[in-house]
Amino acid sequence: MTEPSATLKRLFNLVKVVIVSAVVFGIVGLVFSIVWHPRVTTEYHSQALISLTKVRRQKVGQVNYVRYSNGSELTQLFSDTFKAPTTSKALRRELKKADLATELAQPGKITVHTSYNSGLIQINVTDDKRKTAIKAANLAATVAVKQFEKQYRLKNSRVLARATSADRRATTISRSELIMKFMFAGILLGFLWMFVRELWQRHVTSR
Numbered sequence: 001m002t003e004p005s006a007t008l009k010r011l012f013n014l015v016k017v018v019i020v021s022a023v024v025f026g027i028v029g030l031v032f033s034i035v036w037h038p039r040v041t042t043e044y045h046s047q048a049l050i051s052l053t054k055v056r057r058q059k060v061g062q063v064n065y066v067r068y069s070n071g072s073e074l075t076q077l078f079s080d081t082f083k084a085p086t087t088s089k090a091l092r093r094e095l096k097k098a099d100l101a102t103e104l105a106q107p108g109k110i111t112v113h114t115s116y117n118s119g120l121i122q123i124n125v126t127d128d129k130r131k132t133a134i135k136a137a138n139l140a141a142t143v144a145v146k147q148f149e150k151q152y153r154l155k156n157s158r159v160l161a162r163a164t165s166a167d168r169r170a171t172t173i174s175r176s177e178l179i180m181k182f183m184f185a186g187i188l189l190g191f192l193w194m195f196v197r198e199l200w201q202r203h204v205t206s207r
Contacts, residue, residue: 017194046166051071120160
């Protein structure tokens with residue numbers, strides 16, 4: 001029988017170390033989840049509603065004509081404008097003025113949601129403080145409308161419903177989620193250990 005190559009040996013050792021590290025850290029995570037009581041995280045979700053609908057009234061002779069547009073053709077354009085760097089910069093500036101910049105510094109706390117064939121746009125804000133979520137939702141909606149009108153000179157966007165409340169949602173880290181996090185940490189440490197060990201062996205060999 002031929003001897004396995006050095007590359008295969010290294011690969012086998014890597015897999016072995018990674019599996020052992022994952023199992024060991026998984027057991028540690030299991031023990032930790034039993035001893036440690038899961039922490040409940042409370043978040044508040046607030047929402048402001050923007051409308052792109054437009055009603056035009058025109059009188060021709062004795063007849064009044066009403067033209068209605070639900071604005072669905074503009075929702076994607078509005079969403080892209082909201083995500084643009086100019087809007088993000090303007091929003092950060094307004095949040096800073098309102099002393100909300102530090103609370104909402106994490107990405108994903110302020111999002112925009114559009115629905116198919118609808119001119120209604122939701123501005124959603126998530127924060128661990130109720131008042132911050134409500135205030136930021138209204139502020140973000142106002143900035144979004146101003147930036148859209150400023151860029152495209154369109155007057156059919158307006159804040160239809162301001163945020164007045166926030167839904168409270170409590171989330172708890174489950175035991176399985178905690179174990180998976182520990183196992184993932186074990187895998188990363190296993191890779192790191194093999195990488196450092198390989199560098200050290202090459203350093204010793206080259207001396």
